[in-house]
Amino acid sequence: MAANMTGDGKDDGADESKLQVHETFTELEEVKELIRGLENIYEDFIEMERSAERFRFIIDDYQEQPHLIDPYLEELMLMLLNIAKQPKAPRPLTRQAFSYLYLITKMRGFKQVVRLLPHEVSDMEPLLSLIESQNPTDYELWETRYMLLLWLSIVCMIPFDLKRLDSNLQQGDGSVKMRTMDRIMAIGKMYLSVNDKVRDAAAYLVSRFLTRLDVKQELLPSILDWMMKILKDADHQTVLGCNQLCGVLATSALLFKHGKREDLLQYAPIVLQVALEAKLELCDSCVVRKMMGKLIHRLGLTFLKSRVAAWRYQRGSRSLAANLGGGVVKSTEGGSSDVIQGPEEEDEDDDVPEEIEEVIEHLLVYLKDKETIVRWTAAKGIGRVTGRLPQELADDVVGSVLELFSSQETNGAWHGGCLALAELGRRGLLLPGRLKDVVPVIMKALAYDERRGNFSVGAHVRDAACYVCWAFARAYEPKEILPYVNQIASCLIIASVFDREVNVRRAAAAAFQENVGRQGTFPHGIDILTTVDYFAVGNRVRCFTELSVFIANFPEYTQAVIDHLAEVKLAHWDSAIRELSAQALHNLTPCSPDYMAATVLPKLLPLTSGLDLFQRHGAILAVAEILHALYPISQARKKSLVDLLDENSLEEVQSVSKKLQDAKMFKRHGGEYMRTAVCCLIEKCSLSKLPFHNKPVIELWQSVIDECLTHIEPEIQAAAVAAIPSFFSEYFTRPDGSVLQDKQESILSHYLQELKSSNEPTRQGHSLALGALPRAMLQGQLSRVMAGLIAVSEVTQKEEKMAEARRDAVKALSGICETVGVANDGKADSVLCSANVATVYSALLQAIKDYTLDSRGDIGAWVREASMQALHDVTSLIVRSDPQMLTPDICKRVFCSLVQQAVEKIDRTRSLAGHLFSKLIYHSPTVPHIPQEKEVKDVFPEVLAKGTNWSAVSDTYTMFSRLLALDEYTYNVLLGLVISVGGLTESVVKFSSASLLEYLKSLSGDRAALERFMGVYLAVCRDHHRDDRVSLPAMKALDHMLCWGVLDTLASDKSDSIPDQLVSHIRSEVTKCGNPQKIMAAADVYCGLLQFEGSPRSKCLTQLMILLCHKYPRVRKTTADKVYEALLTYDEVVPEEQVSDVMSVLSETSWDNLEIAEIREKRNSLCDMLGIKRPVLLKQS
Amino acid sequence: MGLLTILKKMKQKEKEVRLLMLGLDNAGKTTILKKFNGEDIDTISPTLGFNIKTLEHRGFKLNIWDVGGQKSLRSYWRNYFESTDALIWVVDSADRMRLNDCKKELHALLVEERLAGATLLVFANKQDLPGSLTAKEIREALDLDSIKTHHWLIQDCSAVTGDNLLNGMDWVVNDIASRIFTMD
């Protein structure tokens, strides 16, 4: 049995959006066009495939709302049929037409479609010939055969003696043609044992055909014999045997379904006997078992006369909407004597054939089958057959079904049992007297959850239990349900908000709605169902934290909701459910504070040290949450929390941690859960000011927190960090707010010491812990703490990889600033002030330059992001209290750093930078000293800044690259931008290049501006000399700029021109460089710089000639190729008469294969032709 | 298949109704069907097979089966009984001669097990013809008052003028809708 793990558990409300909802069948014209097009394209295989793909796509799209096609169904079917039925049409054409017919049939259901197929007497003969000409094993044409057999099934319903078609059986050549009846039967028999879907159509056809009066008389007995023989002989362990069995079982089940009962009754006993003797419940094929279940059930119905449910007009209308809307529709208008109620009492003394016992017995076996579909069939069968039994026997069946609900039975049996009860219930076959047995069982099933380690099975049982409740709503008079209403209502509501699986929550909500609508007796039903509806229950967090409270506010449900969470859900196998339950109990406490304090807490406390890990975890969390929720209530009552609790409880709360420790539960399996739970308990007890001051428990808690801080799991550290502020404030400060100095000293020195640990998680945990310290703990010690954190935030060679520790230190630094607050002339040891503000900023602005790489990638990005956030937060904090503390220099660096991050290559970083930048320029109160504030705000108007989606590549680059024009920002924008332009990610390169190009175009004609820009470019390059993170992309970016032709206005007429400087810069980058990527990038740039006459050109040529003899063959080859291309572009570089020689040397030499001496010779000849000095080999040092 | 799937299927099925229209030949069944469907009623010939039409009416989808009524075809009516929600019995109110036949055929149908529980609507058709019998007279002639097994109504109407056809259909749909849907 497959584990029932539906629902990802996290945010399961999201599946709504995937549902495609249509209003009408909008693609009608397109579909018709595809159909008409077939006749033109059938010879073109590819076009046919394309058409098929589109057709399938459209039709599939309506799978969920097939009825939308109904208005056009007939028209489309006929169009297709007209193409498909031509006997002489080319095969690909008819094949595709039939395949389209099949797709529509599959989507809409064959019963709907079959009605629309033509069924005149004149259709018979051509159709038969067409079918007879088919090859039953041609696997490409099964759709054709399927549709043809379906078609035949409606044509053979003509009310017309088939003999009338057989007037000319005697052929001209003396042979005798087969009779129509025999031809149809032969077709049916043949296709009944095939291996494909055509078999289903054949079963339908044969069952239909056999119910004709004439056929029944002539053929039925012999066909039944034939089928019985197959049932006896077929070997269900072979594929062929299974095919045959499926065909025969399906046909006979349909036959007994459609046929006239009185006609078939005579055959039923023998069919039943043969079928049961085949022992097919042992067959591996669940299709065979399902078919068998169907047949038994239909046979059962054949033995019994049908009865009409007498109460069906009393239980309201078909659809609930009508009930809920305008009250129950009256069956007929009164006064008219035309309408008469039929007699309701059937005579009870009908004979029940003995076979019925066997039928029921076997259906009960199939009801426990391991496959759902088999159980389903059996359940429906039990419902229908029981519906025809006299009351007493019917009740026996109910009794047998109830026996399935024992702890020894599998979850499959429980599921089948629920389905059967639902089917019986909806038919009114569960007598009201049985409700007292049935209701408790269903309530158990509604909570069925069989734990299997880290998951459980049972969602299907719970779903089926909802079905039972739904069925009850329809079948019973309100007065019969009344004694159980509260119980059923509570259980359904609980399932609808607290089940782990979304489909069960929804099923429960639907069942609840049906009960409210038809019973009207559910307490506060309407109020609840309008809030707790299908959509609302889709979101689990909302269910636990909000809907739970809404429901518990109705007194009838308060206790049930609380008890369920406390007794069941807190021990759930999924930790997310336990946590949500604890939160829910917090929110529920105000609904019934005294019950929580006096009953729930005392029940939970012993469980906090129980044996079951899940229960222990849930119980500790819940105790913590409930205490925390009780605290404000005690305050409001002007009492202490202790007064609300009983004495024992307080003691027990205090001893929870000790017991766990004594039992070594922090270390054993599941210790992580215990740690987080106890941290939560510490936090909530501290917030609730429990009087544990100076008790031993405080020391124990301190040690729990400290241990968590070194734990490798971030969640565990986070739990400890979350406990720190309230714990230290409550237990390590005096009532006047001053800190206990010995505690302060011991904690600080310990934590600061741990910052230097060689274990990264330890550093992280203690950084975060320091960042969370309450204000009192920092008084007089701020500088020390800051210094400690700053030291962690710095990149050192040895600890380069500890980026996460650096990130956490940066976060902590910002955190303590927030905690201590700002005072311009305050003391550096207690508050953020003019004396330490520069230190903080310089640390943060240093951290934003963290570009550490390792095997995980750009790990520095974590630090940079933390730093940006911290810069924003600290700046915001300062301007809210004293903007004067910010110097122009600090502000400039903050804004320029953000701008630079906003055009770099990582999407997430860029988006955060854009977001923070726009927040800061429009901060309120305003941030002082924004460089070129007015111009910046012109580029980023307020509405735009606030409305832009900064994660969109296009917007971010376009806006920020405009800042290139602002002197204050040019350097940083360019520094960021070259990295993107010269990077590797396609979309980033595309959008950043476009932005750069746009800016450069705006400079065209303004040589001074261009020179200024290139000056900044050179500055960027020099500042990052040989820093490949920047210098390599910068080179590539330069290559782009040269290619775009936007630099050609640069002059090279005097020495030390910009092109000259570029050449020498590139040269300095690649001398003695071992990175072939970079050397080849340099070759590109040299080639591009050839466009500048004079010294740049000759220097570049020389460099290129040197590269032609580089030690890496690949560099030589690439250089030769590039030079070749460049010389084609800049044709004035080579003297006219040398061109062809130069080009042939470049292209015909195998630069990567020859001996170096030979290459040098070739190269030197090139130098001579180009008129430059031969490079001289420098001695290797 | 969980409850939500069952409910979804049921919602669709609840909106679908199967009506079987029978009666002696020449009673006007096909004319009624075509009139409903807004088709031309001048070129109707006797039905030698059967017609199926799907109509939308008051939010329900009505699948109406009209089977030819000639004597030779009547033994095949039984092929169309399954899952019928209502039987519409059409009577030519001017055809006094065959009223007895008409009564016999109708009562034979009503004992059919597969039609048990179906609603019965009798259309006293051709009221526009002079000399046609009234609904009351037909009711007596067909001994409708002896029917205790089905909800029934007799409605006078004319397929040619369209008079009262809708009244009859409204009643049928209403009667079907007002009993709970059992999906059997």
Ligand SMILES: Nc1nc2c(ncn2[C@@H]2O[C@H](COP(=O)(O)OP(=O)(O)OP(=O)(O)O)[C@@H](O)[C@H]2O)c(=O)[nH]1
């Ligand atoms: N005057 C008049 N003629 C009608 C009316 N309804 C039907 N007819 C005529 O009666 C004749 C038979 O009508 P059909 O609709 O073919 O009767 P049917 O019940 O379908 O007959 P079969 O198909 O043979 O069973 C046609 O000539 C119709 O025009 C009516 O309300 N008034």
Ligand SMILES: [Mg+2]
């Ligand atoms: Mg007709």
